[in-house]
Amino acid sequence: MAVLNILNAVNHTLDYEMEKNKNVIVYGEDVGLEGGVFRATTGLQKKYGRDRCFDTPLAEAGIVGTAIGMAINGLVPVVEIQFSGFVLPALNQIIAHAARMRNRSRGKYNLPMVIRMPYGGGIRALEHHSESLEAVFGHIPGLKTVIPSTPYDTKGLLLSAIREPDPVIFLEPKQIYRAFKQEVPEGDYSIPIGKAKVIKEGKDVTVVAYGALIHEVQKAVKELENEGISVELIDLRTISPIDRDTIIKSVQKTGRFVVVHEAVKSFSVSSELISIVNEGAFLYLEAPPTRVTGFDIIVPLPKGENHFIIDSKRIFNKIKEVVSF
Amino acid sequence: MLTDKYNPLENTMLCILDKDGKIIDEELLPKIEDKKMLEIYKVMLLTRIADTKALQYQRQGRMLTYAPNKGQEAAQLGSVAAVEERDWLVPAFREMGAWLYKGVPLEQIYLYWYGNEMGSKFPENVKMLPISVPIASQLSHGVGIAMASNIKGEEEVTLAYVGDGGTSQGEFHEAMNFAAVYNVPLVVVIQNNQYAISVPREIQTKSRTLAEKAVAYGIPGIQVDGNDVLAVYAAVKEAVDRARGGGGPTLIEAVTYRLGPHTTSDDPTIYREDKEVEEWTQKDPLIRFKKYLIDKKLWSEEKDIKQREEFENLANETFKKVETSGEVPLEDIFKYHYEEMPKNLIEQYEEYKEYMKKGGI
Structure with missing residues (x-):
C-alpha cells in the first residue's frame, strides 16, 4: 500500500500501466522532460525513454x-491536455x-x-484554467467520460480507462x-466505467455529486446528520455512460433528490440527472428534484471566483430545503 | 533528388509526359514494369467509368450526394501506385482511384455513397482509413499512424491526401509540423484541383505554390503536374523511399483540375468559365497516359474499347447489387459506437425495436 494524493495516483497508475503494457504511450505539452505543469507525468520519460513519454508542439488538435x-x-496513447479550457481546438478531433x-x-x-485533462x-487561475466541460463530452455518442474524486478511485478508473x-x-x-x-494498493485493480458509487447509504434524500465537490458535500452531510437528516450520498464517477439504475434505485428509496456540480446549470449533467429521476422515479418523489450548480456565467477571475465556487454551506441549505419541502 | 531539382521556391514543376503523351525527358522516366503500367492505366479507366456512372446514378435519384473524380485520376493513381500493401493510406474524400488500387472493392465505394457505413469497413488487409469529411483533419491521423510505425520500428509508410482548400486549415499546419518534428514516414499529396467548391486557389493562400509550404516545415516539397501519372509516380516514389529509409516526410503538390462539380449539389458554371474547363479537358490525364501506352505498343484503341465495355458492365452490375442489398439493418446504427452497447443505449434500441415491431405506431 502506498499513501498517495490524486496527482501521485495519476503518476503511479501511468507508471504501472506503462511497465505492464509497452504499447502505452504518454505525451502532451511539457509532459516529457518537465513531467507536466502539475507533474502528473514526472519521471516517466526518464524511466521509459523518449519514444514512450515525450513533449509535443503546442497544438492540442x-x-x-x-x-x-x-x-x-x-498503440494505446494516453495524452494530456494541459487544462480542460485548452481542449477547444481539439474538439474537432x-x-x-x-x-x-x-x-x-x-x-x-x-x-x-485516453485524453486526460485537469478540470x-x-x-485562483487565469481565464480558461477553471472550466468544467463534462457535459460537452457527455453529450457526444462514442465517448466515455470519467471523473475520479479520490486517489483510490483515480487509479481504479484510470486503469479501466487505459x-x-x-x-x-x-x-x-x-x-x-x-x-x-x-x-492506494500497489497491485492491479480497476473500477468499472459506467458505475456510480454509493458512498453512504441514507433514507431521507439522495445527493449526487462528483469530482472535487464530493468533499464539500461530505462536510454538509456530516452537519445534516447532526440534525438527524439521513443522506444517501452517491459519487457519480462516470459522466457517460451515466448510471441510471443506481440513481433511480436510490431515489425510489429516499423520495428526494439533490445534485451538486460546479459546471454551469443549463444543459448540464444535473439537467440529465433530473430527467432520469423524473423518468424513473417520478411517482416516488416527495419534493421537486433540485440542484446546486455553477451559475450560467463564465468562471470569474480569482477576485470574483469565490461566488462561483460552491461551498458546503450552500449545499447544506439546499438539502435542508428539499428535506423540509 | 527530384525535390532538389524541382525546388518549389523556384516555381518549377515536374512534368514527364506532355499532353500528347510524349516523354519530355527520358532521364526522368521512373522505372515501372509494363505490367504495372497497364494495371495503373486500367484502374484509371475503371475510376473514370465508375465515377461517370455514379454521377448518372445520382442524377437518376438512385444515389445520394456524390463527389466526382473526373480529371484527377493521374494524381490519385500516380501516388497510390508508389506505395505497397504494407503501407497505410489516409484519404480525404476524392481519391476513388487510389482506393480501388489499394484494394477497396468498387461495391464498397458505391455502398458508401449509397448511404451505408458498411462501405467504409474495408477488407482486413486493406490498410486504409475511411473517408474523412472535415477538411484536413485526417492528416494528423496519418501523422499518428506514422509516429506509431517509428515507435514500433515497422518499415511502413503512410500516404495521406488533402486538397488545395485543406492547406488553409489550421489542422494542416499542425499535422505538417508534427510530421516534421518527429521525422515520420509520411507522404502528403495535395490534390490541387484549383477550387474548394467555388473558391479558387488564389483565395486560399498568397503562396505562389502549395508545395513551397514544405520549406517552412523544414521538409522536402515538390510541385508536380498532377495530370501526368508518371510525374506523380516519380515524385511520390522518391518520397516513399526516403520516408522508408528514415528520411522523414515530404509534401507533394499535384497540380490538377476537377473537370466535374465539387459534388452533385454544386453548379460549377457559377464560378468558372467553360473556356477554362475546355483548356483542362485538353490536358486529360487518362487520354495522355493512353497515348503513351499505345505509342509503347502496350495498349491499343481496340483493347481500350473492349476494356471500357467490361468496366461499364462491372459498374452496372456492382451498383445493381448495392441497390438490392445495400439497406442498413436497424441494429447496425446502434451497435458500433462502443465495443459493448451501454445499458442506456440498449434501452433506447429495445424501445424503438418494440415500436417498429408494432408497425411503427
Missing part, C-alpha cells in the same frame, strides 16, 4: 489527432473523429486512447490534486 492515428496503428472512428469504419478501427475551478477499447475522456479535479492522501 495535433495531440489528439496523432493519438487517433497511433491508436489505429496498434474528439467529436468529429475520436468518437466516431469505430462507427464510421463499422468496427474495423476502434480507438483505445474545474478553485485554484484498458478500454474505446476513447475515454479522463477529467481530473485539479483543485484537490494535492488536497489529501489515501492508501
